[in-house]
Amino acid sequence: MYTLLLDSSNTSLAVGLAKDNVLLETIIYEAWQEQSEHMIPEIDKLLTKYQVKNEEIKDVMVGIGPGSYTGVRIALTIAKTIAVALNIPVYPVSSLKILKNGNKPSICVINARSNRSYIGVYQADQTLVDDCIMTNDEVKSYINEHPDYIVCGSSSYLGLEGYISNVLEEMLSLKESTSPMENSLGLKPVYLKD
Numbered sequence: 234m235y236t237l238l239l240d241s242s243n244t245s246l247a248v249g250l251a252k253d254n255v256l257l258e259t260i261i262y263e264a265w266q267e268q269s270e271h272m273i274p275e276i277d278k279l280l281t282k283y284q285v286k287n288e289e290i291k292d293v294m295v296g297i298g299p300g301s302y303t304g305v306r307i308a309l310t311i312a313k314t315i316a317v318a319l320n321i322p323v324y325p326v327s328s329l330k331i332l333k334n335g336n337k338p339s340i341c342v343i344n345a346r347s348n349r350s351y352i353g354v355y356q357a358d359q360t361l362v363d364d365c366i367m368t369n370d371e372v373k374s375y376i377n378e379h380p381d382y383i384v385c386g387s388s389s390y391l392g393l394e395g396y397i398s399n400v401l402e403e404m405l406s407l408k409e410s411t412s413p414m415e416n417s418l419g420l421k422p423v424y425l426k427d
Contacts, residue, residue, distance in 0.1 A: 234291035235283075236408075237276065237315065238401045241268035241308040242300030242328035243343055243387065248275040249401035250283060254408065257283060259401045268307045276311070292321050292413060294404050296328035298423035299351040299364055300343050305422045313417045322413035325420055329353035329364050329386075330407065331400040338382040342372060344390045351425060354382070358410045366425050 238249035238259075246264035250257045260275045279285075295312035298305040305328065316323045329351060333339035336357040343351040350372045354362035367375070369391055376384055376393070388395035414420050 235285050235289050236405070237290060237293045237312075238295075238404050239272065239276075239293065239308040239312050240296035240328060240331065240400050240404065241272060241304045242296045242298055243304060244301075245400075246271055246275065247296075247400050248272060248279060249405070250279045250285070251405055252283075254405065256402060256405055259399060261399065261401065266303075268304055272307060272311055287319055290315070290319055290321060292316075292324060294324040294326060294408060294411075296331055296400070296404065297325040297420065298328050299345070299366075299425040300328045302424060305424070309420065309422050313420060316417035322415050323417040323420055324408055324411045324413050326404050326407055326411055327353060327364055327423070330355055330360070331403040332385040332398055333403060334383045334385055334396045334398060335403075335406075338379070339385045339396075340372075340376055340379065340382045341385045342388050342391065342395065343386055345425075350391070354379075358407070364423065364425060 236251040240247040244265040246268045247261045249259040293312045329341040332341040333355045338356040345351045353364040384395045
């Protein structure tokens with residue numbers, strides 16, 4: 234059985250297909266403000282390439298935020314639509330947590346604009362700092378206080394080079410520790426607005 238993996242919470246579009254919890258293929262590229270135009274055709278490409286029938290899709294995993302307001306809604310809306318149409322569960326995953334570097338202590342960041350960052354800190358399946366918003370100066374201080382942690386994500390806006398993960402590999406690795414939502418209509422995006 235197959236799992237679809239979707240994320241558009243930041244500047245990239247990410248679509249993946251897994252079979253029996255093994256990632257078959259990922260499509261990830263920069264598509265800032267174009268994710269809505271490309272995500273469904275990319276899903277169709279993967280399903281056609283692997284000759285996957287609708288009834289063979291057993292669940293969907295999706296990044297639910299925080300991140301770009303519109304970007305978060307694109308993948309989430311598509312995931313919910315697929316889940317309702319096929320009567321399958323959705324696994325919601327933090328868009329920050331999928332940026333982490335495997336089991337290493339990871340400070341995951343996304344630019345929240347206005348001199349702020351979305352930040353979450355993780356090690357393996359453990360959350361060390363819940364997803365939140367900090368000023369960029371607070372984030373830099375936290376990074377300086379934790380020199381053994383790896384900064385993850387597109388952190389060039391902080392003047393730092395961050396580790397860039399395959400977000401869909403990380404997403405799939407979190408499946409066992411994530412609770413599925415059987416009623417996907419109740420699934421809400423995480424915006425972390427003040």
